[in-house]
Amino acid sequence: MVPIFELEDVSLSYELAGGARNVLRNISFTVSDGEILTFCGASGTGKTSLLRIMAGLTRQTGGTANFRGAPIDGPANDVAIVFQDYSNALLQWRTVGRNVALGIERTLKGTELKDRVMDALRLVGLEKNVNDYPWQLSGGMQQRVQIARALALKPSVLLMDEPFAALDAMTKASLQDELLNIRDKTGANIVFITHDIEEAVYLGDRVAVLRGTPSTVEQLFDIALPKPRNQITTRELPEFLALRHQIHDAIGGHS
Amino acid sequence: MKLSPLLRGIGGLLVFVLAWEFLIQSGMIRFQYLPPPSAIAIAFNELIATPTMYAEMMHTIGAALGSWVIAAMIGIVLGAALGLSKSLRTYTMTSIEVLRPLPPVALIPVALLMFGFSLKTELFVIAIPAIWPILVGTMGGVLSTSTRLREVARSLKLHRSEILFKILIPAAAPSVLVGCRLSMSLSLVLAIVVEMIGNPEGLGYAVVREAQALNPNLMFAYIILIGLLGVLFNHFLVVASKILLPGEFRRPNSLMGR
Structure with a gap:
């Protein structure tokens, strides 16, 4: 079966006055049907740039990015984007x-x-x-x-760029649950970007960690937490806490 | 007792007029040709019963509104084109920045030589300066439409005409209307000026004529009439904006004010 998204060896660099700025390198991953893939990383790791490539708003400078088997060339028909700055x-x-x-x-x-x-x-x-x-x-x-x-x-795919980052914790939690609900009702695939580790684990079927400058996919985690997820019980599971810990280390956080 | 803001505003005006009346009647200030408000009111009453005044008023309204309409058409089209095309901006902004600060009054001798004492002179002198606020407002409005909105339009696969009519024009509309309002008051001011020192017709010339006839009561009556016209013009555009942009007008932080 053809994956929804297939990125191989994707890189991105901008030409700036002071020389080229490399944002992404060697990015390879696939998004398969029915999953929520969340991207997590510190700020400045090119999360938004990567989503923009998938959305067809930015063209990668190297590698191939395919949507349903065809190279991405501008915004595709059944892909919808939700921006952070509503x-x-x-x-x-x-x-x-x-x-x-x-x-x-x-x-x-x-x-x-x-x-x-x-x-x-x-x-x-x-x-x-x-x-x-x-x-x-x-x-x-x-x-x-x-x-x-x-x-x-x-849309068959929702691309979401830190959609809940500017919201308070309570609103954020209820929107997370609504999003999971919507996925169950509509069957849409979701690629979700966040810098909030817990959000990435809570929503994701898989979590991809971006790290470095230029950044690349440091590690991919399968999130085998039971569904439906619950704001209280899911977050108390030892597996949840273990994943949170591992992803925190993968991101390279200090605390 | 709570008074509405409008009543309080009128109250303030009343105090000013009464003070003026008092200062003159009591002899505390004395100018040979500064009449008290009561004398001006009587003259104003006579003025609105004078048929020739209506012809003069229509002349001035026609010159101001006609020029404003011309300025709006040129300003909106040119401003939108400048907002959309970078190369057009590169080639024309220098000329525009040179022409824009030119004092409008300097155009009067030019217009008189070109068109003589005619309505054309008035239209020329009023319309050219009145273009700038509309042009700059429209261009700024189109340019400042956020890149985010353009991306939203792209990701929703809107057609080019949809982007123009559903995104760019409505996004620019508040600043276009602000430009139109500035232009409208400028048009009236310039109509009066050009009638005073250019084409001897309309309300502007009437003020000069009554002054030269040493008829200050009537002169002031004309000035008040001009002032009322200004209020009316502004009110007209405020109402028009409310109808054209119902949502924008109620939005806090809106450019349109209230």
């Missing part, structure tokens, strides 16, 4: 409903469009806020709107 990513002059409709209103009309928007909003629990403007909502709700906009496309 307030920049939402159209402040459009209501929640019309933000969610942005990607589908060209192809869908009338009740079909309305139903799809409401379905997406229901998945993130915002069906009552369809007529609000983004600036009337809390940060967590705004990020939900962005997730709903991505889900409205019915």
